[in-house]
Amino acid sequence: MKTGKKPGMKLGVTGGIGSGKTCVCKVFSILGIPVFSADQEAKEIMNNDKSIIRRLNSITGRNLYTDGNLDRKELAAIIFNDNTLLQKVNSLVHPIVFENFRRWELEQPAPYVIMEAAILFESGASKFVDRIATVVAPVEERMERVISRNNLTREQVLDRMRNQMDDESRIKLSDYVIHNSETDMIIPAILKIHEDILTYIKTGTR
Numbered sequence: 226m227k228t229g230k231k232p233g234m235k236l237g238v239t240g241g242i243g244s245g246k247t248c249v250c251k252v253f254s255i256l257g258i259p260v261f262s263a264d265q266e267a268k269e270i271m272n273n274d275k276s277i278i279r280r281l282n283s284i285t286g287r288n289l290y291t292d293g294n295l296d297r298k299e300l301a302a303i304i305f306n307d308n309t310l311l312q313k314v315n316s317l318v319h320p321i322v323f324e325n326f327r328r329w330e331l332e333q334p335a336p337y338v339i340m341e342a343a344i345l346f347e348s349g350a351s352k353f354v355d356r357i358a359t360v361v362a363p364v365e366e367r368m369e370r371v372i373s374r375n376n377l378t379r380e381q382v383l384d385r386m387r388n389q390m391d392d393e394s395r396i397k398l399s400d401y402v403i404h405n406s407e408t409d410m411i412i413p414a415i416l417k418i419h420e421d422i423l424t425y426i427k428t429g430t431r
Contacts (some may be wrong), residue, residue: 234337234426235353235419237347239395240360241279242385243367243374245405249360250341252415259333263342263350266322271295272390284313305384319348322343326353346390346398358401358418361392366406 238253238260270277272295278323282288285303289296299338304311330338344348353359362370364386371382396402401421403414420430 229413232424233330233333233335235350235355236337236339236343236422237343237354237357238339238360239343239357239399240362240403240405241367241392241395241425242343242382243369243371244360244362245370246341246343246360249358249403249405249411251341251413252341253333253354256338256341256415257259257335258419259335260339260341261326261329263322263340263348264325267318268295268297270318270321274321277321279322280317282312282316301381301385311388313360315348319350322348323350323353326350337422344389346395347378351398353388356400356422357398357401358403359392359395360394360403362405397400 235327236258238246240249247262250262252324254260271281272278275350278290278295281300282290284301287299289300300314340350340354342348344353345354345357368379368382368385371377371385372379375382401414401418403411403418404412
C-alpha cells in the first residue's frame, strides 16, 4: 500500500560475519531509527516463498527442505564452494529483498532508516542507500563470536569470510566506520553518526 510519503535518508550498515552489525543496529533502534535486516528478510523469503523454494531445490539439485525449513548449513556447504551457484542463488533472492525494502521504507515515519546487510556491496544493495557505515572487529574476535553463536567450525566460518568483501575494501567505500572490538565503545560512535545524519537532514550540511 502506498502511503504517499517521499523516500527519506537511508543508511546502510554492513560488516563481515561476526563484526557485530546486529548489536550496532539495536542501538540505532533504541534511538528510534527503524532497521530493515536484509539477511533476515532473505531467510524469510527462502523459507516461505514457494517459487523460491522450488527454484533453490532445482538449482542445487537436491531437497533442501526435508523438515519443512531450509537447511541453511547444507545450502552454505554447497554455495560457498561453488561461486556460480552462489551467484544464481543471490540473483533469485536479492531482487525480492530490495523490492521489499523499498516498500517498507515508504511506510516508516522516522527521519531516516537503516538497511542492515552483510553483503551490502556484493549484492548491489549499496545503490539503495545514501550513506554507509561499516562495522569492523578483529578477525579472531569475529571467529569466536560466530563459532559460539552459530555452532560452526573454524573452517566453516573461514568459508563465509572468504566469500565476503574484506574490511579494507568496505572501509574505502563507506562514509563511517564503527570499531566493535571488546575494548571499543560503540555507543559514542553511533551517536555521532546519528547526529551527523540528523544535521544533514535539517541543514543539508555535515
